[in-house]
Amino acid sequence: MDVVFDELHRRVKSYLATVKNVAADGGNEAALVIARDELPLIVDAFDALFGGHIPDDNGHCRQCHRAGRWWRRRRVPCRVFLQAQIALFHPVGHGRHALTRAEL
Structure with a gap:
């Protein structure tokens, strides 16, 4: 596989895993930070993907x-x-x- 793709793929998977883990296992404050800061970025990514x-x-x-x-x-x-x-x-x-x- 392409080295650049591998790195991009790894970064996206790692980012999504971190967001998922914090949302599932983090405290209420951490989940609120995810909802306010990260969720809009994820929605924008979905919009770009499905555009x-x-x-x-x-x-x-x-x-x-x-x-x-x-x-x-x-x-x-x-x-x-x-x-x-x-x-x-x-x-x-x-x-x-x-x-x-x-x-x-």
């Missing part, structure tokens, strides 16, 4: 369409968007998610 994963006039994902052949175009919601939906609303091993559709 191109929107449908074109034919209902195909604009971002995934660029990466694939014309005969294998992905419909929206694409895999990237579906994986995020599953991770956010149906997390494995975390029991029932705190947010429900009614609360959104």
Whole structure:
């Protein structure tokens, strides 16, 4: 693998692990700091990631369409968007998610 990618990947994984650990195991004050300081950055990262994963006039994902052949175009919601939906609303091993559709 690419050395630059490896380092970027390691940094993102480490950052997210730290945020997750502090939110889960830290005190109330630490969790508040995470919510106020880090959560907006994470939301901005999600927005940047999903920015191109929107449908074109034919209902195909604009971002995934660029990466694939014309005969294998992905419909929206694409895999990237579906994986995020599953991770956010149906997390494995975390029991029932705190947010429900009614609360959104």
